[in-house]
Amino acid sequence: xxxxxxxxxxxxxxxxxxxxxxxxxxxxxxxxxxxxxxxxxxxxxxxxxxxxxxxxxxxxxxxxxxxxxxxxxxxxxxxxxxxxxxxxxxxxxxxxxxxxxxxxxxxxxxxxxxxxxxxxxxxxxxxxxxxxxxxxxxxxxxxxxxxxxxxxxxxxxxxxxxxxxxxxxxxxxxxxxxxxxxxxxxxxxxxxxxxxxxxxxxxxxxxxxxxxxxxxxxxxxxxxxxxxxxxxxxxxxxxxxxxxxxxxxxxxxxxxxxxxxxxxxxxxxxxxxxxxxxxxxxxxxxxxxxxxxxxxxxxxxxxxxxxxxxxxxxxxxxxxxxxxxxxxxxxxxxxxxxxxxxxxxxxxxxxxxxxxxxxxxxxxxxxxxxxxxxxxxxxxxxxxxxxxxxxxxxxxxxxxxxxxxxxxxxxxxxxxxxxxxxxxxxxxxxxxxxxxxxxxxxxxxxxxxxxxxxxxxxxxxxxxxxxxxxxxxxxxxxxxxxxxxxxxxxxxxxxxxxxxxxxxxxxxxxxxxxxxxxxxxxxxxxxxxxxxxxxxxxxxxxxxxxxxxxxxxxxxxxxxxxxxxxxxxxxxxxxxxxxxxxxxxxxxxxxxxxxxxxxxxxxxxxxxxxxxxxxxxxxxxxxxxxxxxxxxxxxxxxxxxxxxxxxxxxxxxxxxxxxxxxxxxxxxxxxxxxxxxxxxx
Amino acid sequence: xxxxxxxxxxxxxxxxxxxxxxxxxxxxxxxxxxxxxxxxxxxxxxxxxxxxxxxxxxxxxxxxxxxxxxxxxxxxxxxxxxxxxxxxxxxxxxxxxxxxxxxxxxxxxxxxxxxxx
Numbered sequence: 001x002x003x004x005x006x007x008x009x010x011x012x013x014x015x016x017x018x019x020x021x022x023x024x025x026x027x028x029x030x031x032x033x034x035x036x037x038x039x040x041x042x043x044x045x046x047x048x049x050x051x052x053x054x055x056x057x058x059x060x061x062x063x064x065x066x067x068x069x070x071x072x073x074x075x076x077x078x079x080x081x082x083x084x085x086x087x088x089x090x091x092x093x094x095x096x097x098x099x100x101x102x103x104x105x106x107x108x109x110x111x112x113x114x115x116x117x118x119x120x121x122x123x124x125x126x127x128x129x130x131x132x133x134x135x136x137x138x139x140x141x142x143x144x145x146x147x148x149x150x151x152x153x154x155x156x157x158x159x160x161x162x163x164x165x166x167x168x169x170x171x172x173x174x175x176x177x178x179x180x181x182x183x184x185x186x187x188x189x190x191x192x193x194x195x196x197x198x199x200x201x202x203x204x205x206x207x208x209x210x211x212x213x214x215x216x217x218x219x220x221x222x223x224x225x226x227x228x229x230x231x232x233x234x235x236x237x238x239x240x241x242x243x244x245x246x247x248x249x250x251x252x253x254x255x256x257x258x259x260x261x262x263x264x265x266x267x268x269x270x271x272x273x274x275x276x277x278x279x280x281x282x283x284x285x286x287x288x289x290x291x292x293x294x295x296x297x298x299x300x301x302x303x304x305x306x307x308x309x310x311x312x313x314x315x316x317x318x319x320x321x322x323x324x325x326x327x328x329x330x331x332x333x334x335x336x337x338x339x340x341x342x343x344x345x346x347x348x349x350x351x352x353x354x355x356x357x358x359x360x361x362x363x364x365x366x367x368x369x370x371x372x373x374x375x376x377x378x379x380x381x382x383x384x385x386x387x388x389x390x391x392x393x394x395x396x397x398x399x400x401x402x403x404x405x406x407x408x409x410x411x412x413x414x415x416x417x418x419x420x421x422x423x424x425x426x427x428x429x430x431x432x433x434x435x436x437x438x439x440x441x442x443x444x445x446x447x448x449x450x451x452x453x454x455x456x457x458x459x460x461x462x463x464x465x466x467x468x469x470x471x472x473x474x475x476x477x478x479x480x481x482x483x484x485x486x487x488x489x490x491x492x493x494x495x496x497x498x499x500x501x502x503x504x505x506x507x508x509x510x511x512x513x514x515x516x517x518x519x520x521x522x523x524x525x526x527x528x529x530x531x532x533x534x535x536x537x538x539x540x541x542x543x544x545x546x547x548x549x550x551x552x553x554x555x556x557x558x559x560x561x562x563x564x565x566x567x568x569x570x571x572x573x574x575x576x577x578x579x580x581x582x583x584x585x586x587x588x589x590x591x592x593x594x595x596x597x598x599x600x601x602x603x604x605x606x607x608x609x610x611x612x613x614x615x616x617x618x619x620x621x622x623x624x625x626x627x628x629x630x631x632x633x634x635x636x637x638x639x640x641x642x643x644x645x646x647x648x649x650x651x652x653x654x655x656x657x658x659x660x661x662x663x664x665x666x667x668x669x670x671x672x673x674x675x676x677x678x679x680x681x
Numbered sequence: 682x683x684x685x686x687x688x689x690x691x692x693x694x695x696x697x698x699x700x701x702x703x704x705x706x707x708x709x710x711x712x713x714x715x716x717x718x719x720x721x722x723x724x725x726x727x728x729x730x731x732x733x734x735x736x737x738x739x740x741x742x743x744x745x746x747x748x749x750x751x752x753x754x755x756x757x758x759x760x761x762x763x764x765x766x767x768x769x770x771x772x773x774x775x776x777x778x779x780x781x782x783x784x785x786x787x788x789x790x791x792x793x794x795x796x797x798x
Contacts, residue, residue, distance in 0.1 A: 553708065556737055577768040584739050636777050645747045648740040648776045655775045 003060075006136040007052045007087075014129030015045045017208060021178075024200040044098040051094070052087070052133075059083060073152035080145050081158060084138040088130045088166065095126020120184060124177030128208055131170035135212055138163060139219065160220075167216045171209030178205040224252050231259045235266060278310035278338075285311050285341055288348055290318045291623035293483045296326050296664055297391040298442075298515040300626070302486040305505040312503035313340025314450050315348050319355060320664040324392045327355050330403065330448040330507050331384040334424075347372070347382060361386040361399040362435040365425065369401065373429035381424040385448050387509075389440075394511060396446060399435040401425045404451060407470070411443025411513065413477030415470050442513040445476060452502030456493065464497050482510045515626045542569060546605040550591040550598060559584035562607045562616060569609045570677050579614065579675055582656040583607075585649035586618040586671050594620025594669060604667060614675040624669035627662045684736060686712045696727030696795060698788075702734030707741030713749050718756045727795050728753050731788065733764030743776055750781035759783070759798070761791045 059079065066076030099122030179202050186198065232255075285307075294301040296318075303316050313333030320326045329351055333340040350371060354364045365386055372382065385403040387396050398406065402424030405417040418438065423431045440446070449469070456464045472489060486508055544565065546558045563580030566573070587603055595601035604619040639645055653660055659674040686709035689700040703709075721728070730746075750760040763785045765773070773779050785791045 552741075553704075553706070555739075556704070577766075581739070581768070581772060588739060588741070640747055640777050640780070641751070645744045646740065648743065652740055652772060652775060 002140050003137060004053055004056055006140045007056065007133060008049050010133040010136040011045050011049050011052070011129060014125070014132050015042065017128070017204060018125050021201045021204045024197050024204070048091070048094055048098075055087075055090070067148075067152075073148075077145065077148045077152055080141060080148065083141065084134045084163075085166070087137055088134040088170070091130035091133050092126050095129060096123060099123070099126065120177050121181030124174045124181060124205070127170055127177065128174035128205070131167060131174060131212055132208075134163075134170070135167055135216055142219075164216060164220065168213050171212045175202075175205040175209040178202070221252065224256070228252055228256045228259055231256070231263060235259055235262045281338070281341060282307070282310045285345065288345055289316065291621075294318055294623035294669075295515075295626045295662075296320065296389075296624065297324075298394075298512055298519045298626070299326075299389065299391060300482045300510045300512050300515070301328065301507070301623075302483040302510075303505075303507040304486060304490055305503070307341075307503045308452065308501060309337050311338060311341035312336065313344050314452065314503035314505035315344045316448070316505055316507045317348060317351060318507075319352060320666065321355065321388065323663065323665075325388060325390055326664070327361070327386060327388045328448070328507055328509055329355075329384065329386045330450065330505060331382055332403070332450040332452075332503070332505070334381045336503065343376075343382070346375075347384075351384075351386070355386070355388075360435070361388050361397055362433045365399050365401050365433040366431070369425035369431055369433070370429045372426040376426055381426045383424045387446070387448075389509070394440045394442075394516075396438045396440055396509075397435050398438065399433050401431075401433060404449060404454070406449075407447045407473055408438065409445040409447065409473045409476045410441065411477055413474055415473045440511045442511055442516040443477075444511050445473075445482075446509040447473065448507040450503060450505045452504035453493075453506060455502060456497035456504065458497050464493070482508060482512075512626070515628070518626075518628060542610075543606065543608045545607075548587070548603050548605070550595040550601045550603060552588065552591060552597070555584050555587035555591065555603075558587060558605055562605070565607060565609050566614055566675065570614075572679055573677060574679075575614075575675055578656040579616070582653045582673050582675075583616055583618070585652050586616070586673060589649045590618050590620035590622075590671065593625070594622030596622070612677050614677075616673045616675075617670045618673075619668045619670045621668045624662060624664060627660070685709075687734075688712060692725075693792075695725065696729060697721060697725050698729045698731055700731040700734065704737040705732075705735050705742035705745065706737070706739050707745065709742065710745050710748075713745055714752065717749070718752050721758065722756060726758055727798075728758050728760045729788070729791050729795075730760065730762040730782070731764055732762055732769075735765065735769075738765075738769050738772070740776070743773065743778055747776075747778055747781055750778075754781070761785060761794065763787050763791050 063076045063079055066072040066079070099119060182198055182201055289305060290303070292303050294303075301318055303318065305312070305314050305316060307314065313336060315329075315331045315333075317329045318326065319329075331344070331347060331351075333343045333347070347368070350368055351364070354367050355361075358364060365384065368384070381402070383403040384401045385398065385406060387398040387406075389396050398418060398420065399422075400406075400420040401422055405419060405421075408416045408418060410416075418436065420436055422433055425431075438446075454464055454466060454469060458464075476485065486506065490506075542565065544561075546561070548554050548558055559580045562583045563576040566579045567576035583605070587605065590603045591597055595603065601621055606617040606619075608615045636651070639647055653671075653673060657673045658676045661672045663670055663672065684703040686701060686703040686705060689702075691698050691700070701713075753760050760782045761784075762782050764787070765784065770784060773782070773784065783794070785794065
């Protein structure tokens, strides 16, 4: 209705203006209608309004139909956008036809020659009415078109300059044609128009053109101001320090540039802050994970995790459950980025708490599943694999929750997948999980991995796949240092399979054959010390603890104090200096190799001096090492002649102490040094 | 409290005595090693380390001593040392440092040995 009213009002206003102008110039603009019963222009205008009404109804019907079909909505918006322009063209055309008919009906001879002035004025009048109609209809439709564009997408649009140019040009041409008509009338019948009438009529045309130009310009300015104001409010919400101008500034373009600059600076600041936070989150996430290389008893563990983004949803863990048991775990949260990383961190903490409560992996998995379902309400699926290793019997108890089957690679090179299918956790709180038990042989490697590894692609789009993994694992039976082998493999993977789009994590556990043999020997040796260890009754020893940062140079003071303790409690012995040097080397190893001299990392030292034995335990937060000392002549000579002759810490500890061992408990990896009470010559 | 290594040098015909005081650790690497081979090249055949002022040696310090003696040998110099406690002498033997540095109980015995060479 508003549209139709705008159309009718525009046409009628055009007619009114024309009638006033015609009256001023004594009806010389359309002389043939003078004195007739029904004014010809009124008939024409009525017909035009009726035609416009029909056209509008048809157009709106078409648009409604198209909006009903989601796929055609964009086309409907485009039709509405073009409607004012079509009206402009149609109005001009209709005006020309009606003027032509009027001229043809009104005189003898060559009508074009006779009524050139009428034709000129008719075109001018039609153009003026068309522009009036265009401005009015576009004004009414503008908000609707913007709303539909927001609702159904931007789609096609017209440049901002087009309505402005159309209005300016149309109004200017109409005014020129109307003045031209007056001049033609004056030249055909000199003196027929007074100067006042000429100026009056021309002024009406000029005022109409100017009004239209001012109207569209003012509307454009209002829209522009509204946009700048919205932007400023957006910036102020984000950035309260941005000054608010008093009232609307006069120079909108400068104001827009200013606000846009502020918005840009804020966006850049936000982006940098987000980047910083992601880097921090990455550091936190990496710190949550255990060291990549670890030694526990006869087992060597190498774990590598590389998130696809700064933070990822893959996780793994290696946890001591007592002197002879430890757990390894791998997990993959569905999804990537920050949400997956948050869930991953929570699950890691949950796993650590649950596995310590009960070391049975199946029960642990069920409890984690229940808690995850309760917390997330079946919104996030997570695959997990948990293994518990008994290092006395070399057995692996493993349970999987929808995780990819792990592989066992034997020393002879055979590769076998452990079948264990089940639902991921976080789907059904009632899911029952069952563990399988596998007896590990010396040299066996147990490998856990996430799907990012399998789905990595090379440049040609070929997936690494299970075949690629099995071919690689088949070469692993040849032995060698596990971390070096894993790093070499991943280096080759990175070079060739660069088109991955997921986090990539592997955890490999190896029962090292050489370690296993040596451990057996050490166990036999330890049995010899058993009787002596029993003598260290709790009531008969003195104990003291130290904590020190990982800064070289600080070890001397603690080592001296431990040495003095031994000298004080065992005055008849000459062990003080030996203890001091051994402890000093142990602490240095813990700082340098265990804690990698990280600022803030701590080395804890416990000394217990009993009546017959002194035990010193040195803790670090590293991955540990296997208690093996290379002190044969060749090895020692090679060390001495190397560029950086080092690695004698353990050699000295081994030579100075009576016995030493390594282990892991809830405080971390430790080196334990034993001194027996004996008088040396 | 860490005691930095202080080195004092005094020449004798054909050689140089380096008096070391403080802690001998990996931190003393530059103090000992930097530029000594070039400094003594051609003039010195015998390097004598006076270790009586050393209060503490760890495996890092022993590694520095080995590199020192090895560099000296490459430059045609012999390395001697005196003044270490029996405990550190034991440690030197454990890591094979005595294959590079000849240990003597005092300066007189070192000089006697040098004169006989």
